Structures are given as structure tokens and as C-alpha cells.
Amino acid sequence: MPDDVQSACQGLTEEQMRRRPRPGEWSMLELVCHLRDSAAEEGLRVRRLVEEDSPTLVPYDQDALAVERNYQAEGPAKALTGLRAFWSGLAYQLENLSDQEWDRTGVHPESGPVTVRSRAELEVPHAREHLAQMQAVRAAISPLA
Numbered sequence: 001m002p003d004d005v006q007s008a009c010q011g012l013t014e015e016q017m018r019r020r021p022r023p024g025e026w027s028m029l030e031l032v033c034h035l036r037d038s039a040a041e042e043g044l045r046v047r048r049l050v051e052e053d054s055p056t057l058v059p060y061d062q063d064a065l066a067v068e069r070n071y072q073a074e075g076p077a078k079a080l081t082g083l084r085a086f087w088s089g090l091a092y093q094l095e096n097l098s099d100q101e102w103d104r105t106g107v108h109p110e111s112g113p114v115t116v117r118s119r120a121e122l123e124v125p126h127a128r129e130h131l132a133q134m135q136a137v138r139a140a141i142s143p144l145a
Contacts, residue, residue, distance in 0.1 A: 001127045002084040005032060008134040009080065012142065017076040021140035026066070028141070031134050032079045033071035034062060035127060039086035042123055043093055048106065049116045050097070055106045057114070094120055 009017065009028055017029040041060065048055045102117045
């Protein structure tokens with residue numbers, strides 16, 4: 001996934017990375033930061049599910065987080081490095097789980113009962129959805145890029 005995001009951003013200037021296709025829509029940079037923070041959050045959730053007995057996971061408002069962390073002010077190279085680090089860390093974490101750990105349970109207030117497996121299975125379609133969004137943003141901000 002990090003390679004796909006890197007490819008989607010390849011050749012864009014910092015200004016293009018920050019350009020929103022339309023008001024209220026995320027820029028390429030904001031999408032990179034969101035995917036980075038999503039992997040970081042899922043890593044924390046997996047850890048809680050594995051280490052605690054039936055924890056209640058904490059939802060977050062992705063739009064509020066983007067504003068709070070000021071995604072638009074981040075350096076694109078730093079954001080891409082962070083994305084690669086957190087996604088690699090999440091993959092490492094998941095690869096080292098036992099069969100029993102994959103089935104550990106908890107509760108997400110918005111989606112109900114969850115397991116480590118069900119949370120992990122959500123990340124791939126989530127990332128693919130945002131990669132498609134990145135392609136659309138790239139086409140909108142830089143038709144020739």
C-alpha cells in the first residue's frame with residue numbers, strides 16, 4: 001500500500017499535494033496523512049484487543065483530526081515516510097499474531113463487536129477506497145500529471 005500511495009503522489013509539487021480539488025474535499029497530502037494516521041490508530045486498536053479483555057475501542061472523527069493535526073501544513077515527504085512506517089509497523093504487528101490473538105474480541109461503539117481479524121480486514125478496502133480517491137484528486141488538480 002505505501003508503494004501505491006507513493007506512486008499516486010509521484011511527480012506532484014508540494015503545492016499540488018496541498019491543492020484541494022474542490023472546497024471541503026481532501027488534498028493528496030490530507031489523504032496521505034489520513035492513511036498514515038489510520039494505520040497508527042489500527043495498530044493501537046490491535047494492541048488493545050490483544051492485551052485487554054474485550055476493550056471498547058475509541059472512535060475518532062477523521063475530519064476533526066485532519067484539522068486538529070493540521071494535515072495541510074505537514075511536509076509531504078515526512079507524511080509519506082510516516083505512512084510507510086506506520087503501515088509497515090501494522091503489517092509487522094499483524095504478521096506476528098497467534099491464531100488466538102486474531103480472534104480476540106472487543107467492541108467498537110459505532111460498529112459493535114469486533115475481532116482483531118475483522119478490524120484488519122477493514123483496512124485493505126479502506127486503503128483501496130482512498131487510493132481511488134487519490135487518483136481522482138490527482139486528475140482534478142493536475143490533468144497532465
